[in-house]
Amino acid sequence: MIGADALVNLDAALRETPVRDALLELERDLIGLAPVKRRVRDIAGLLLLSKLRAQAGFETDRPTLHMSFTGRPGTGKTTVAMRMAKILHLLGYVRKGHLVVATRDDLVGQYVGHTAPKTKEVVKRAMGGVLFIDEAYYLHRPENERDYGAEAIEMLLQVMENHRDDLVVILAGYGDRMDTFFRSNPGFHSRIAHHLEFPDYSVDELLAIAEGILEQQEYAFDDASRAAFREYLGHRITQPHFSNARSVRNALDRAKLRQASRLLERGGQVPRDELRRLDEQDIRQSRVFRGGE
């Protein structure tokens, strides 16, 4: 217990917390997502301070930690959830810090009485960690009132309330559909403390992501193919079914495919670096440039 007029060393607390490394890592590894990173930092700060308050002898409730992640596909929701689980573990708010990803299929049963045990099984697996429910709005099917999704929702609400100490629930999905979902299930909305919105990436950020992926896989753009890929992204962003980082990864996979057949068709002897380099042609052959999908 610290005396009433004692000083609390915030610098030391900040320096000593292992969360600092996790936050720096988050900052470094994830491209873009500035508002999300800021929110994660804020949340980590709040939790750290509430620890300090407890040490100083102030009244502290365990803060509600359930969150919702909204954003278009491929904006990094699952990745951030994984980091979040780690941060919460480092701060001591979850005991194990693992992430369990579940969708409607994992939670909702096929027949009467099947849903409750199924949901319970997933919840039990997630205890001590974070339960990440992807596309949570599929749990609720307003057009079918005999749908078992309602049962899963009821159980989740109960768990979020009664087992707040045991697990953290993160609901994720598209922004507008999540809004509808929360409107029809006000219970969820009131139990969720943090709403994080994931913005779409800009072309520059997508290009940076592409470079990162290529570097990991030991491929590389040259100047011409980099320009081509930037142009490609400019087209691709406006097309339907664009899913940010995931689309980038798929486009690169296709480019690698074309590179392989280009090299093999050419035959003969090539410098070692050619095996790494993606040519402009590998990008330009994409249907996207011809106005296709």
Next chain:
Amino acid sequence: MRITQGTFSHLPDFTDEQVRAQVQYCLDNDWPVSVEFSDDPHPRNVYWEMWGLPMFEAKDAAAVMLEIDGCRKAHPETYVRVSGYDRRLGRQTTALSFIVQRPSHEPGFRLDRQEAADRQVRYSTHAYATDRPAGERYR
């Protein structure tokens, strides 16, 4: 007569907090934990009813405590035990097992003597509780 068996038979019954700590120890060692119940107190009764499957996927004791409480609620006034199984090659056996619930009244055992041929005497233990049919023994 207070029945004892398992790893901590020499100790008084655990509190829930102590049970949770033991379960977490099992999970940290990668021993799947299972919950079983029975109303036959005989020491040779080794096959108890299982309360669900062993929890292979649980990482935190909270999940197991949930099942223990579920079993206690569904089967009050019976014995409930928790066991952790070590599946490693070379061991493959129950690593730890202990009772987490017992009936409020345990009537105990009597010794039966059977006189066999040639003045032999055969002994057996008979649990008073088993005089009544299964399911009605500790009502």
